[in-house]
Amino acid sequence: KRAYVIVQKDFRAVMGDGGMSGRVFSALSFIAGMPGITQSDLARNLGIERSGLVAIIDELEAAKFVRRLAVPGDRRVQALHPTAIGEKAYAEAVAKVQLHEDRLLSFLSDTEKKQLVKLLQKIRKSEGEAK
Amino acid sequence: KRAYVIVQKDFRAVMGDGGMSGRVFSALSFIAGMPGITQSDLARNLGIERSGLVAIIDELEAAKFVRRLAVPGDRRVQALHPTAIGEKAYAEAVAKVQLHEDRLLSFLSDTEKKQLVKLLQKIRKSEGEAK
DNA sequence: TATTGTTATACTCTATAACTATA
């Protein structure tokens, strides 16, 4: 059962060498998938504190991957939108991660891959329910 | 496929609330399983640097869970051995982790659990091979 | 020369607390 620990390390390593750090990639992933998300909501989605997210967004904004846009209705919030450059960079990062994933899972059959994904998604879905 | 990220977080959280930190638990796990292992070998097994291991062993020794013992043949090395207290604490920690794991996987059937473990072990085994 | 354990130091990631401006 301790295999999990090893697997965790694998994936952290795989994510790590994409030029983009894991946390930045994750943030960009959410912003690309949910344009207009606020920083607070994004922090909740990422499971980190709002304060920690600031540096990540600063980095993404400095790289011109993301813009902070004012929202008409509520002047407190700043909606996060991916730029064209950001979307391109994200697509490239996804491709890289995909490559590593494929290599890592190359010795599993398609059926096994599907099984694995199904099982992990089941675990993930139950996440919120467990008290 | 992004389910992995979520799952990683789950397991880190699960490991984290055992009173013992994840890295200390992992170290104790290896020492209990391979009594007499040297610090350098243990660091290699854990995938961290020798320097970082010192604090962990200091902590385990302060808690009387582990002893550093001189080795007759080579006066540079210090063999790590679990104490009776350490072995008891380890067994209890394992039980705690097991409980959380069971809870987390409670909605999977036995067959599914076996499948999952088999798949993850396959990934783990290939780890060293990938270049 | 190489290796073991160690210290010192710096960097990354994250959390907590406090602040501001809005609501």
Place this chain on the structure above:
DNA sequence: TATAGTTATAGAGTATAACAATA
């Protein structure tokens, strides 16, 4: 009062570089 974004600060965890003792 409550919330969004921010700053400052501190704590883990890890890595690198250097050192003394030993091989």
